[in-house]
Amino acid sequence: MDSIADNRRFWLALNAILLVLHGFGLYFYVTAGFAHPVAKLWAIVMMIHMLEFPLAFIAVQGRGVRWGTTIMATLIFGFTWWVPARRGVFHA
Template sequence: MGALADNRRFWLACNLVTLVLHAFGVYLYASEGFAHPVAQLWAIVLMLHMLEFPLAFIAVRERRIGWGVTIMATLIFGFTWWVPTRRGVFHA
């Protein structure tokens, strides 16, 4: 995964997929509540992203990224933000 882990387009594509899931999740939650499976998946993804906060802080500590940026980016994108940021693919 070495070459793929440093590929900016790969991580941006992963982030785009995450944004699409957020858009569908919010829409379906607003229109149908948690009855729709995509809204349920969206809620699970959000909970998993919250569990990633400690890992994200450790991963980007040396890059001197503010805690607010770390929390928001991890909540929205999860590991598809902090892994490439740690590797220097993304510059915050």
């Protein structure tokens, strides 16, 4: 039995949740600014993802991932992209 860390559907579900958060966060930021709690949560998630850049570069080092891909995927998905990419669940 595979561990949950190697389950592609698990990581894709987390990525889908993040895409929904980005959509709602951006919408509420545009319509209400940071007065809306979802916009605040989105901003916090974005800051955390930016702090993950060094970890992401280390995780996919030697896997042939371009730096732009690493930055964009980490900014959008954070660890739900680079952890499975490091484990070989996603083709990096």
